[in-house]
Amino acid sequence: MDLWFENALLPTGWAGRVTVRIAEGRISQVLPGTDPAPGAERHRVAIPGLGNVHSHGFQRGMAGLSERRGRRDDDFWSWREIMYRFLDRLTPEDIAAITALAYAEMLETGYTRVGEFHYLHNDVNGARYADPAETAGAIVHAAGETGIGLTLLPVFYAHSDFGGQPPKPGQRRFLSDVDGFAKLVEASRAKLPADAVLGVAPHSLRAVTPEALAVVSALTAGPLHIHAAEQTREVEACLAWSGARPVEWLLDNLDIGRRWTLIHATHLTEAETDRLAASGAVAGLCPVTEANLGDGIFPAERYLAAGGTIATGTDSNIQIDAAYELRAIEYSQRLSLRRRAILSPEGASVGETLFHAALAGGGQALGVETGIAPGASADIVSLNMDHPGFAGASAGTLLDRWIFAGRAGAIDCVWRAGALQVVRGKHRASEGIANHYHKTLGRLLG
Structure with a gap:
């Protein structure tokens, strides 16, 4: 599986046009300065989980x-x-x-x-x-x-x-x-x-x-x-x-x-x-x-x-x-x-x-390796660049914008071990999990 990002935060710093290749839940290759391969998912900005x-x-x-x-x-x-x-x-x-x-x-x-x-x-x-x-x-x-x-x-x-x-x-x-x-x-x-x-x-x-x-x-x-x-x-x-x-x-x-x-x-x-x-x-x-x-x-x-x-x-x-x-x-x-x-x-x-x-x-x-780097688990977060908190942001200000001004909705997608768990800011199973939680707390506290 290939993910492609306009910008990604790598161990060496910010890089542009980055392909991240994933195999069996781990990152196999990180290729800056590349065009997206056919079938690659395209996203704006990636940071490590x-x-x-x-x-x-x-x-x-x-x-x-x-x-x-x-x-x-x-x-x-x-x-x-x-x-x-x-x-x-x-x-x-x-x-x-x-x-x-x-x-x-x-x-x-x-x-x-x-x-x-x-x-x-x-x-x-x-x-x-x-x-x-x-x-x-x-x-x-x-x-x-x-x-x-x-x-x-x-x-x-x-x-x-x-x-x-x-x-x-x-x-x-x-x-x-x-x-x-x-x-x-x-x-x-x-x-x-x-x-x-x-x-x-x-x-x-x-x-x-x-x-x-x-x-x-x-x-x-x-x-x-x-x-x-x-x-x-x-x-x-x-x-x-x-x-x-x-x-x-x-x-x-x-x-x-x-x-x-x-x-x-x-x-x-x-x-x-x-x-x-x-x-x-x-x-x-x-x-x-x-x-x-x-x-x-x-x-x-x-x-x-x-x-x-x-x-x-x-x-x-x-x-x-x-x-x-x-x-x-x-x-x-x-x-x-x-x-x-x-x-x-x-x-x-x-x-x-x-x-x-x-x-x-x-x-x-x-006890794990971290970062967007070969050998690490494919734990990747993409930022929602349509969020007002990122208006006019450059690579040098993205993390300050997220941490100090991002508020809710600043995260778009999250991959964990290469599996997409969060889409448009919501967990894939959020509705069922929240319903179960409501019933459980209602019984415990009712």
Whole structure:
């Protein structure tokens, strides 16, 4: 199959009149400066699909349910109690229906692969399903229904707080022991399609002892993800437990490198920021969720200046939009530092800088090659050049226009592994997926 674009963003930069040849879901050739071959699909502008490195698919069903002030000091911890009450209602079928809507929306906004930080393993009573990977199967079903690429990250969760504290009743659907988790990982592996990636995710230093962390991190050769330093209360509790801050403890006690993604890493000292940047690990930033929960602002200016690697995630999926996540990273810095155009070198495009950083970091965090290049999965997004946001745009301003001014409708088509999943801005199965979602939420919340 051949796709032809007037302009395409390649690893070497923008190129004109580009033929992209696709075989068995992967890019076999990229030929700039060519005329379209007979039968080639013709489009205007192509960019690579992005990786969404942190998603809790089922939380898409909670969007808008926690925006009522319950107490003067509402924060992440009070939001978590609402989340516990919501998830207690979910069957594996409900998880699949809600997650499918989230994944369709990800594709519509330019995400072509998702890292599912999957911790909802047990039934409503806290017992393992007969199939330990029952709910992982629901995630795989949602990915198959939508066509999104999947990096599955089964979560190990055993304790309520630092030092191996006993779990709380609201956490019963998450819990595993080390042996049971190993069985869950292998059962999950058996359900994955050929191009999926399997990693593991020790939930956080709150939920995992150092001894268990060493064991579960060795269960796959794939990516390793962990929540770290999302809230100040977490940092204070970690100091009380160990004498070190969460990211400091991880860097001191583990071989933190390119396999690792530290989700959030919001609250860092300057020394932690520089050490994390030098480690080669990814900082998985979820600025929309971090803003919604009042978590704080990641020190992105210093981190990127030190050579750090970032990627974006939609986390609670309260509003799914790849451009919005990138924009929120930059805007949070502007609000904090009261300057403009912060996260790019002098004279460079902020949009292009953020896009390239998130593209590379997302591929690293999710265990795949990215970009419009031979050997990579054919994960390609075409921009809708009839959208008013692109009026008069040149190649040098396209990504700034999309990220900072595009709004809805800026994306035309999305191919995932060479299959066309989004046409004229809508997922090919959006109507059926949305109908199923409406029925599911109506029953759960009615």
